[in-house]
Amino acid sequence: MLKKKVKQVIRPLRLIRGNLQKAGLAPGTVVYAGEKAPQPVKISLMDYDANTFKEHTPSTIEEVFDYKTTLTTTWINIDGLSDVSVVEKIGKHFDLHPLVLEDIAVPSQRSKVEDYDDYLFIVLRMLRFDHTKNEIINEQVSMILRDRCLITFQEMVGDVFDQIRDRLRNNKGRARKMSVDYLAYCLIDAIVDYYFVILDTYGERIEKLEDDLLDNPGQQIIGPIHEFKRELTMLRKCVWPMRELASAIQRSENELIADSTRVYFRDVYDHTIQIIDTIESLRDVVASLLEIYLSSMSNRMNAQMKMLTLIATIFMPLSFLTGVYGMNFEHFPELRSSWTYPYGFWTLIVLVATTMVIVFKRQKWL
Amino acid sequence: MLKKKVKQVIRPLRLIRGNLQKAGLAPGTVVYAGEKAPQPVKISLMDYDANTFKEHTPSTIEEVFDYKTTLTTTWINIDGLSDVSVVEKIGKHFDLHPLVLEDIAVPSQRSKVEDYDDYLFIVLRMLRFDHTKNEIINEQVSMILRDRCLITFQEMVGDVFDQIRDRLRNNKGRARKMSVDYLAYCLIDAIVDYYFVILDTYGERIEKLEDDLLDNPGQQIIGPIHEFKRELTMLRKCVWPMRELASAIQRSENELIADSTRVYFRDVYDHTIQIIDTIESLRDVVASLLEIYLSSMSNRMNAQMKMLTLIATIFMPLSFLTGVYGMNFEHFPELRSSWTYPYGFWTLIVLVATTMVIVFKRQKWL
Amino acid sequence: MLKKKVKQVIRPLRLIRGNLQKAGLAPGTVVYAGEKAPQPVKISLMDYDANTFKEHTPSTIEEVFDYKTTLTTTWINIDGLSDVSVVEKIGKHFDLHPLVLEDIAVPSQRSKVEDYDDYLFIVLRMLRFDHTKNEIINEQVSMILRDRCLITFQEMVGDVFDQIRDRLRNNKGRARKMSVDYLAYCLIDAIVDYYFVILDTYGERIEKLEDDLLDNPGQQIIGPIHEFKRELTMLRKCVWPMRELASAIQRSENELIADSTRVYFRDVYDHTIQIIDTIESLRDVVASLLEIYLSSMSNRMNAQMKMLTLIATIFMPLSFLTGVYGMNFEHFPELRSSWTYPYGFWTLIVLVATTMVIVFKRQKWL
């Protein structure tokens, strides 16, 4: 069990594996280098404006290229990166930089935004809770934000965007009425807001850990505490660059971001700060749990040792007394008197023991 | 009791609940998501200039809209956010951004100021002491500062503004003679100044903790110390963004803030720095209490163990001697002499014990 | 004694009391809120240029107003703030901002400089050693630097300016020949330089503490060490804003500061940095003392416990041997031989004990 836990410690290392496999290849080479098992490519498309809406699941990537020139807003979503030819075709058709394609295919990037004038390249780390496996999935979402077109790449099927899709389909809220940068904002906002869900899960698990700690403090608490510390550190490393990202988009001078959308990114920025604050609070709680545990363990240990030493100390003079009366001197008047044994000796024993207990109690040692 | 304490540790987590409930909703959706039980809406209004003063408690929000165009200064205060339609109506009438309304209805924001040209949106965390429940209430106050109009939203009835209301009613001080930005300053100043009251309470409680520590140091001191550390951290997290807020308003280029008012915000800024300084001092005191406690506990423990070990060590050779004279050798001259037992043996015992005590005293072990 | 020490810990808290008493009052209200017992107001005045010098002790504040328009340099010094009407009259006559008057009357401000175009408002924390009470007095000095006029406010009689007064009276040095900003510099320089005197006192006391630690290390050293840490922290908090103050005056664009005086403030700035460096060094020394103390205490404790345990361990097999020969077996040949007791037994005892001591010495346990 401890074994399993430690293996998880090493997991963050795996993030470098993507870059590792690529070390030595020419820059801009598009090779899939994700940690997760490669999944088949699944393309989906939404094309809409305030009045029209069209949803489509093309089987080949070429079908989506027709939407490049429409006046409506188009959202192309690609799940699964195993077939890099898809990425390369999109790159060629939409004239993307080779490094952008490389970053999409090696899904171990930090969150960032890069401005290529014609388009913005946005990378985000999307966390989501997989309820079947009861674990957190850490996935890279890459976005190409172009004029009237947003292309998103995900490592696998499943995301936190379902409610946005519903709103687009049913024309709820502002989304259909606004331009494509607002759609990008909605996706980023959904990703950031899901961090609150993740943090709440952590909050509950830490609360449970506290109950365990109070009910039955023991060595087994150390493992989870270190695990929480590590995972919160990992979370912070995911969120911190998102904060910069939100700030960079807000201050971006690229015309793809309308002034009216900028204020929304300020809101995303505020949320990332709140997330970081909450992570810090949780880390404080975990650190404080560790201190309480250590202090209570040390106190218990000390109390035990003291009690044992007290017992030994009380029996020391008593044993000495039995030793005295066990001596074989021929002239030993006390041994001869018939009064001594049953009364004198035991009175002495009780007296000595009681005196010591009283003295120890007075000294607050007991 | 420890249970209760730990539950309070987790409380800061609840701050994220507001955002949690909203995760997935369209941005700008106005849904009340406060931690506190929703309270009925209570509207109050003050309309004044240097010469006139009018106080009013409208039953519907529509009544206050008439004051939008008056030349006098209007302060609209709304207690309770349960009925979000009130917030939405104000938002519509005063043309507020959807994100502003969302931030008002989800009262878990950090202190901040946002400039929307026509109005400033200011969020503050107001702490106040509830004397009936003997606890600190952490409430969000949202302000809309418009031309000649200030709208404030609070989570519940009760605030730290009563003295300002009195000054307005009685035309004391500068308040009635100055424009609405000065009123906003007065409210912010009152909120910031109340932190001194809170800190003074902490000061007294920490002083009491010190008395307890000195009178009767023990394990029970650990809990409150960790609690103080946590609460002071929480306080610092509340004050830190206020410092930025005061600085931002002072440097703001929006014309809603008159140059003559700016200097007052510099004063608020100074106060926030003093508060942060005091919090740091209190944290140092608490940390120092913990160190004194740990060091005195460890010293006491060591002194006890040493004393017990000394007793055991003194009895070791004594018991050995009784063992010697308890041996059953047939040729054992000492046992035969009538002189040995009452005089020789006890003299030896006393001699050995005294020598050891003297040696230990010399070595400063006793 | 420990009690007394802890009470001093709390003292920094008192800095907030000034603000506490004012919480709720209208901003700019002038109410004396110092920690120290209010003292009667004492006004003194110096009026000079390179050729003339006049010293005066007016009994009412109105007398000094005549000097407002003279072409000579005027230094008005006010000791004692109990009578706030004096502060208010000066405020009215010299047209000072209400917040300036409030900051003068609440003498718990951080060091700062505020530029009001017509005048500079400078606040400094003046430390000085009261030789009668053998304690450090922490006092606020407020300065109003106007054209050809400097007004200083102190909480009580007694300051570090006597040598400057002598130089003015006797026309020594540059002071009389230069304008009023140079006088302000001289006062600030005197305050900053006195910190070196304070630090030197600390240096000597820490040296004495070290001698105590080396002569007789013990628990009583912990208290003073924590006290030093706290006081050095407090000192740093006093000096740090002075550094900013010196830098701000040097970079100030206000014409009240002549270019030729600016270079002097760079010198003040250098001194504050040296003071901060020295405080850091002293803190390192104190921290290092604590580590040496803890390590030597732990070593002594360990050495004692080891020695006691060694004694017990050596007697263990010896007692076992006496036990063996104390057994009552009827067939026990060793007991019958007349050779065994005086020779065999004691040889065995000495042999076992010597072997153990030798083994322990070899293992470097003894």
Add this chain to the structure above:
Amino acid sequence: MLKKKVKQVIRPLRLIRGNLQKAGLAPGTVVYAGEKAPQPVKISLMDYDANTFKEHTPSTIEEVFDYKTTLTTTWINIDGLSDVSVVEKIGKHFDLHPLVLEDIAVPSQRSKVEDYDDYLFIVLRMLRFDHTKNEIINEQVSMILRDRCLITFQEMVGDVFDQIRDRLRNNKGRARKMSVDYLAYCLIDAIVDYYFVILDTYGERIEKLEDDLLDNPGQQIIGPIHEFKRELTMLRKCVWPMRELASAIQRSENELIADSTRVYFRDVYDHTIQIIDTIESLRDVVASLLEIYLSSMSNRMNAQMKMLTLIATIFMPLSFLTGVYGMNFEHFPELRSSWTYPYGFWTLIVLVATTMVIVFKRQKWL
């Protein structure tokens, strides 16, 4: 073995030796002062454009000077710095600053880029794994980036550039089609990417250490943990200036860096940040291993001491009882009864021992 480990600790110190040998010499004096044994100079040259390719291994440095004026791109690589006359001749021919030559010859520089208008001087720390000696080689690579010409200096034969040479020879990828700044980028990228290989090696070794820790925790784990901490610190010190270097080249205004190449350096910058992140994660893992080790050692120690003390405590009253019945009182009824010994005594012993074990179990001490 510990000895060997500690010697490695000191090795980073040797980095200063280069500067040490030069202390006192005139600035700009070219003296080889590398830590490694000087190696013979080996020159190699590649001259290419999109269509032509020429590879050459000149025996004297003068042969390469002909390529200075060609219109094709020239890459001159020099392995081994022992013959400083080669460096000086290049310096003279290509008009390099004396300090540049000094920095090339003293290969203990931090990574940096210096702009001399006509050329950029780039210094990098190249780490590579020597599989024969199973150790990491830390080597300085100096680059002179001129118009259509790149000169690289290495301390010894062997580098991480072989794949780039292959790509140039076989005209794979973009390299031959682009100008010389892209070649410089390729080399820097190769060096930075190799850090991922190094980090992966560390990841595996730390994983192995964890297995050891879990299988057989012991004192021997301390050495490697401290070694890892130190080496990761050293790695971070190597990478940190590379981050600044990538950022500086990207923001450089020198025309030697084409705008189209700048975006590639942003990619290098991202990689350095990922490397730093990974190093931080590894440091956290190592720190966490240390804490787990210390905590488990302390727990084991405590458990042992407690068990031993329990055994001693249980035998204390038992020995007292044997002492009691070993006393020689003449009137001792229990000793006379034939029932006492085989039944009464042993029952008492078992009863006392069992009671103590039960009590200890209840108290969770056992």
Add this chain to the structure above:
Amino acid sequence: MLKKKVKQVIRPLRLIRGNLQKAGLAPGTVVYAGEKAPQPVKISLMDYDANTFKEHTPSTIEEVFDYKTTLTTTWINIDGLSDVSVVEKIGKHFDLHPLVLEDIAVPSQRSKVEDYDDYLFIVLRMLRFDHTKNEIINEQVSMILRDRCLITFQEMVGDVFDQIRDRLRNNKGRARKMSVDYLAYCLIDAIVDYYFVILDTYGERIEKLEDDLLDNPGQQIIGPIHEFKRELTMLRKCVWPMRELASAIQRSENELIADSTRVYFRDVYDHTIQIIDTIESLRDVVASLLEIYLSSMSNRMNAQMKMLTLIATIFMPLSFLTGVYGMNFEHFPELRSSWTYPYGFWTLIVLVATTMVIVFKRQKWL
């Protein structure tokens, strides 16, 4: 010995003494306030250009004034500051600011550069190793860099400039051909480079300390470790401002620094960074030594206590057995049998002892 060590701790305090003696004096008063015993003034002068060279040792300061107007470069060096009239005369003749003279006479300044338009005032902390006293001398070097003239002030005879003097005399290197700012650079470079010599000495001493630690770990290692920590902190405090100094001169807009010299100061800047890096590495090594020491001490202590407790625990049941057979029950069949003592009893003893040792070995306690 410990005494001596601690006194050295306090030494940094003495840096403030210079300022202390001056506290209260008028600013700009020139009073020698160095920590070292004042030394007689010794003036030396070098006057040169590319073709001519003249060396001179004037007995009075007035002799050097003739060189003020020569077209050649003049280096005036003054050793010893006891006669402040020399400093004052130079100040008057070269028109230096009073604060400059004060800073020269109080040689406890941080390294800094101050721009007075006509001249640059540079202060440096020169460390050098006094081989006769085997200690490091920390001395202030003050420089006045004027047009074609450099004046240097040192606290005592002896410096690190001898090789520069030789180069000037023998016209080696660039020095004679370049202007006076290059001479200033050479001196600063020599001072900075000597830090590498100092650090190398520390490296060797720390290596020796490691050997001691490994050969014979003991309490005596604590003192030197704390000393190294303190001295490395002191070194860092000396170097850190030099870094700023080098950077400030490089970016200086004063025409006294030629553009061609600026690049050399960038080199000095790089060296200071390397020095800081090395100091950090050494601090890490020292910290790691301390941790290894503490951990090995704690392990040894634990191993000893465990071994002693084990011995005691093994003898506990053995003594109990001797106690059993020492009882005086009349009906005690085992005591009667002639088989029990020589065989049964000792078999039992060996059996119990062996079982315990085996159990302890299994539990890895032995």
